Every structure is written in C-alpha cells, then in structure tokens.
Amino acid sequence: MPRQLAPGRLVLATHNKGKLREVAALLAGHGLSLVSAGELGLPEPAETETSFIGNARIKALAAARAANLPALADDSGFSVASLEGAPGVYTADWAQLADGTRDYAQAMAKVAALAEQHPGRLAWFSCALVLAWPDGHTECFLGEAPGQWVWPPRGLTGFGYDPMFQPEGHAQTYGEMDPAAKHAISHRARAFAQFAAACLPKSRLPA
C-alpha cells in the first residue's frame, strides 16, 4: 500500500519554472500548500543517476531532508528511438551553453540533425515523479507520452523541446497545443495521475 500524502505543505523540488508551472496546475485543488525548492533556497543536488526515476529520487530526498517536509520531484526528458533514447536523461544538458544558460533552439536543431541521419520518427517524453518524506521513504511513478519528432519545430507555447514533438493521435505539436490540451495528455499528466491515484486520498481526487 503506497504511503498517503497528508494535507499541508509540500515542497516542489524543482528550479525549472516551466515544470513548476505545470506541476502546480496539476496539483491545484488537492488541499496542498506548495512551496518550491527555489523559494526555500535549497541547493540543487547533482543528478548522477542514469534513469529518470533515479534522478528524481535524488532531488526529492535532498529537498525532503533539507526542508523537513514531504517533497515531490520531477525528472523528465525527450527520447528519440533511432538515437537509442538520446538525449534522454541528458535532455537538459544538451541545451546547456558554456555560460550556464540554456538554448533550446540549438538543442532541438542538434537532436534533429542527428535524428535525420537515421530512419524512423518515433520519439517520446518521459516524466518520473518521486514523492519523498524526511524519513527517507519514497514513492516513484513514471509517465510516458509516445509520438514523433518533427522538423522544423512548430509552435510557441510551452517550453523546452515542445515544438519538435507531435504526440501520437494529434496533429499539433506540444508547442502548438493549448496548455490545457497538453496537460490532458502529457507525460507529466500521466505520471501525475499515477501519483494522485496512489498517494492522494480519494476524496481529494477530481470527480
């Protein structure tokens, strides 16, 4: 039986504003008072694992222990089948510039230039969500959204690699979709649905 999250304060262990916005929207109405790791001034631990779950676990445990509160961390990324799942857990690193800023236009161009050398368009986004408590207990969830990579990129909404991903069964890219439409089907929404079903009391689930 998964451990339940009691109403009260929950740390969102992310410093990424795009992800923070999306997770906050998904958690709205669940009786939780959200505070981000950034607002608490918590340090960002090194993401040294080779899986999404492993890295989310590092972030959630570090935040839960430092804040002495339950903490929810997300680790996510974009994978291209013909590139053996790259950039995968290194999705953010591929956008990193020497000065520490991130350039997603050049990161998407790099992925497309490599992917164009191989047949196949299959791609997917993954999202691991890990809920950790200060005593070291964790609950882990993985959501995936299959689709295809497209080039040139399309759309201006969303963030990161959204404009080069067209989810299965949809004509628009994540970057062209209304945020609510993306939230309804995204890898993050799928991970969140598992988390909510397992850890939030049923009375706080949407009807």
Ligand code: IMP
């Ligand atoms: P993390 O902070 O290590 O989890 O890095 C996740 C990387 O994947 C970042 O570069 C994000 O921009 C990218 N990413 C994750 N989720 C999405 C999404 O929903 N749309 C676009 N890019 C995403």
